[in-house]
Amino acid sequence: MSAAEDVVTEAPAVEAVPKRAMTLGYGTSLVVLAMLLIVPLLVKNFIIFQLTMLLIYGLAVLALNILTGGSGQFSLGQSAFYAIGAYTSAILMEQFDVNYALTLPIAGVICFAAGFLFGQPALRLSGVYLALATFALATAMPQLLKLGFFEKWTGGVQGLVVTKPDAPFGLPMSQDMWLYYFTLAVTLAIYIFSVNLLKSRSGRAFMAIRDNEIAASAMGIDVALYKTLAFGVSAGITGVAGGLGAIAVQFVAPDSYTITLAISLFLGMVVGGVGWLPGSIVGSAFIIFVPNIAEGISKGLSGAVFGVLLFLVIFLVPHGARQVAIVGQQLVGKFRKN
Amino acid sequence: MLSSRQQRIAALATAVTAFTLAFTSGSALAQKKYDTGATDTEVKIGNIIPYSGPASAYGVIGKTEEAYFNKINTEGGINGRKIKFVTYDDSYSPPKAVEQVRKLVESDEVLLVFNPLGTPSNTAIQKYLNAKKIPQLFVATGATKWNDPKDFPWTMGWQPSYQSEAHIYAKYLMKEKPDAKIAVLFQNDDFGKDYLKGLKDALGAKSSMIVAEESYETAEPSIDGHIVKLKATGADVFISVTTPKFAAQAIKKLAEVDWHPLHIVSNVSSSVGGVIKPAGFENSQGILSANYAKDGSDPQWDNDPGMKKFVEFLAKYYPDGNKLDGSVVYGYGAAQTMVKVLQMCGDDLTRANVMKQAASLKDFAPDTLLPGVKINTSPTDFAPIEQLQMMRFKGEKWDLFGDIISGELGN
Numbered sequence: 001m002s003a004a005e006d007v008v009t010e011a012p013a014v015e016a017v018p019k020r021a022m023t024l025g026y027g028t029s030l031v032v033l034a035m036l037l038i039v040p041l042l043v044k045n046f047i048i049f050q051l052t053m054l055l056i057y058g059l060a061v062l063a064l065n066i067l068t069g070g071s072g073q074f075s076l077g078q079s080a081f082y083a084i085g086a087y088t089s090a091i092l093m094e095q096f097d098v099n100y101a102l103t104l105p106i107a108g109v110i111c112f113a114a115g116f117l118f119g120q121p122a123l124r125l126s127g128v129y130l131a132l133a134t135f136a137l138a139t140a141m142p143q144l145l146k147l148g149f150f151e152k153w154t155g156g157v158q159g160l161v162v163t164k165p166d167a168p169f170g171l172p173m174s175q176d177m178w179l180y181y182f183t184l185a186v187t188l189a190i191y192i193f194s195v196n197l198l199k200s201r202s203g204r205a206f207m208a209i210r211d212n213e214i215a216a217s218a219m220g221i222d223v224a225l226y227k228t229l230a231f232g233v234s235a236g237i238t239g240v241a242g243g244l245g246a247i248a249v250q251f252v253a254p255d256s257y258t259i260t261l262a263i264s265l266f267l268g269m270v271v272g273g274v275g276w277l278p279g280s281i282v283g284s285a286f287i288i289f290v291p292n293i294a295e296g297i298s299k300g301l302s303g304a305v306f307g308v309l310l311f312l313v314i315f316l317v318p319h320g321a322r323q324v325a326i327v328g329q330q331l332v333g334k335f336r337k338n
Numbered sequence: 339m340l341s342s343r344q345q346r347i348a349a350l351a352t353a354v355t356a357f358t359l360a361f362t363s364g365s366a367l368a369q370k371k372y373d374t375g376a377t378d379t380e381v382k383i384g385n386i387i388p389y390s391g392p393a394s395a396y397g398v399i400g401k402t403e404e405a406y407f408n409k410i411n412t413e414g415g416i417n418g419r420k421i422k423f424v425t426y427d428d429s430y431s432p433p434k435a436v437e438q439v440r441k442l443v444e445s446d447e448v449l450l451v452f453n454p455l456g457t458p459s460n461t462a463i464q465k466y467l468n469a470k471k472i473p474q475l476f477v478a479t480g481a482t483k484w485n486d487p488k489d490f491p492w493t494m495g496w497q498p499s500y501q502s503e504a505h506i507y508a509k510y511l512m513k514e515k516p517d518a519k520i521a522v523l524f525q526n527d528d529f530g531k532d533y534l535k536g537l538k539d540a541l542g543a544k545s546s547m548i549v550a551e552e553s554y555e556t557a558e559p560s561i562d563g564h565i566v567k568l569k570a571t572g573a574d575v576f577i578s579v580t581t582p583k584f585a586a587q588a589i590k591k592l593a594e595v596d597w598h599p600l601h602i603v604s605n606v607s608s609s610v611g612g613v614i615k616p617a618g619f620e621n622s623q624g625i626l627s628a629n630y631a632k633d634g635s636d637p638q639w640d641n642d643p644g645m646k647k648f649v650e651f652l653a654k655y656y657p658d659g660n661k662l663d664g665s666v667v668y669g670y671g672a673a674q675t676m677v678k679v680l681q682m683c684g685d686d687l688t689r690a691n692v693m694k695q696a697a698s699l700k701d702f703a704p705d706t707l708l709p710g711v712k713i714n715t716s717p718t719d720f721a722p723i724e725q726l727q728m729m730r731f732k733g734e735k736w737d738l739f740g741d742i743i744s745g746e747l748g749n
Contacts, residue, residue, distance in 0.1 A: 044445065046443075143555070157457075250436070
C-alpha cells in the first residue's frame, strides 16, 4: 500500500461497534447486579460513598459513550452539562425546597435542552473541531457560574451546601446506604433505557451516522436531527448524574466542574471501551481509584505515576475493558470445550 | 522474637492493670481518655492539601508539616505519643476533598483534620465534619466565615482573615489620612469581596471615603484599563486587593501613567520575589502592606532566635524546603500551633477536649510570627491570629513600622 493510499483510506475516528457487542449477556448482567446489590451491606459507609460516586461517574461516562460510541461525535464539554445538572438540583433543593428525587428529572430535562441547543451549532463541526468547540464550553462553565448576575441562586464562588436526604419510610438504613440504592435504581433505569435506545430505530440511525454520514442521509435519515438528539440525550443523562453527584457530595462550587472533570470522563470512556456501555462502570472505576493508587505509590509524583498507568492501559489494551471482556469470554469458551 | 515482645507487652499490661486495680480507684483510669485516633502511643492527624492540580504550589505546606511532626516524633513525641500524620491530595477539587476527608475519618480513623487548604474544599467538608463532631482545626484559608463557633463549633481558622487585614488598613487610613479619597481595585471572587466588606465595615460611617471601586476577573489578561479609570477619579489612595500577578501589573501601570497615590497592596501579594521584583524596585518605593509572619528573605531576622530554630529545622528535617517560600514559613507556624494544642490536651485526647484546648490558647507565639503577634482564642473567638503590623517598602525590602494592630472591630 502506497503512502497516498494510506492517507485516503484513513480509519474513521470511531471504530464501528456492532450493536450486539454493546451490552452484556443476561447471565453476566445478573451477576454484576447481584454484586452491586450485596456489596454495600458488607462494607463501611465510606466505601459505600465511593461506590455511589462510582455509579454516578459511570452514568456520566455512559452518557458520553452514547454520544461518541453511538453517534460518533466527540465531546470534551461533558463537565459543563454535569455542572448544569448539579446546580439545577442544588438550587431547587436549597432555594425552592423541592424534593431531591424530583430535582433529577428536572435537571435531566434542562440539560437535554441545553445539549440539544448546543448540538445545533455543533452540527457544522466534526471530529477534532467539535471536540474543541465543546472544550470551550467546559472552560467557560466555571466562570459563568461565578458571574455576579447568577449569584443570588448559585452562591457565586462560595458554592451551595446541599442537605443529604434521609432514608424514607423510616427504613433502618444510613444516609449513605439509602443514597447508594437510590443511585443504583436511577442508574439501572438509565442503563436499560440506553440499551433499548441503541437497539431502537433511533439507535440504528445514530450508528448509521457514525459509520458513514453520507450513506446515512442517502438512506433517508435526518442527520441534523439525530446528531442533535444524540447530544441532547447525552447531556440529559450527564445532567442527572450531576444532580446525583451534588446530592452525594453535599456541595456544589464552580471549581468542582472544571475541564479536568471533562477530561476524566473522556478518559473513563476510552478506558472502558468506546461504544461498549458496560465498560462505563469500569472506566468510572479507573478515574476514581487509579489516582488514589498513584498517590499511594508516590505523593510528589502522583501525576507521573497516573500517566504511566494510563499509558500502560492504552498500550496493552487499546480497546479498554471491552477487549479484556472479549478475551475473557474466549477463555471461558475454550475452557468449556475442554 | 515477636512472640517474646508480645509476651513482654502482655506482662506489662497485666502489671499495669494489677497496679491500677490494687492502688487506685477509677478516677486514675478516667484521666486517660481517648476518642478514635488516639492511643497510649499514637495520635493520628489527618490532612488534605493540593499536591497536584492548579494549586499544587501549596503542597509545600503539607510537606513542611509532615517534616515538623517528624521532628517532634524524633524528639520523643507529645507526652510519649507519636504523631501519625496522614495527608492526602485533593487537587483543589471539592468532590475529591469530600472523598479524601471521608477516607481519613472512616477508613484511617483520625482524631482530627488539621489545616485542610482552600475555601471551596473546606466549605465542602465543613458540614460533614461538624455533623460527625470531628475537629476541623486551623483551616488554611483567609475567609472570614470560619470564625463561627455558634453554628460550626468544630471548625476553626488560623491565619488573619481578609476582613481583619482590611480593618487594619481602614484604621490606618482613618488615623493618618482622614480626608483620603480611596480607589479600590479588587478581584471578583470570595477573596476580593470579603476584603471589600472588611474595608467598608471598618470605615463605618466614613465609607464614603471610597470614591471608586473596580473589579477584575482572573481571566483578564491585563488590568491596565481599570487603573486608567481609577486614576481619572482623582483618588489619592489606591488599595490593590489583588493576587500576585495582578498586583505586579498594577504597580507597573501606576508608574507608567504617572499616578502616585498612597498605594496599599494586600498581604497575599506582598512577596518581594513574586511581586515587587518583577514590578521593579524603583516603581515600588513607599508601597504599604501588612504582615503577621516573619519574612525568610529579610536579613533583620538573621539573629532572631525563632527564625534560627526555623532554619535549623529546615536543615535537619526538610532540606528541600526553601526558607524564602512563604508556604514553608506558614506550614511551620501552623504545625507548631497544632503541637501546642496537643500538649495542652494532656492525657485527655477526646475530640471535645481538643476543641476545648484549641479554644483556650493564650498568648501563644509560634517561632515564625512577628514579635508581638500572639495567638489568642476563646469559646466565642475562633480566629487565632488577628494582629498584623504595617510595613513600607524601602530599597529592596519591607520595613515594619508602627505598633502591632488588631484587626478586631470595636477596640
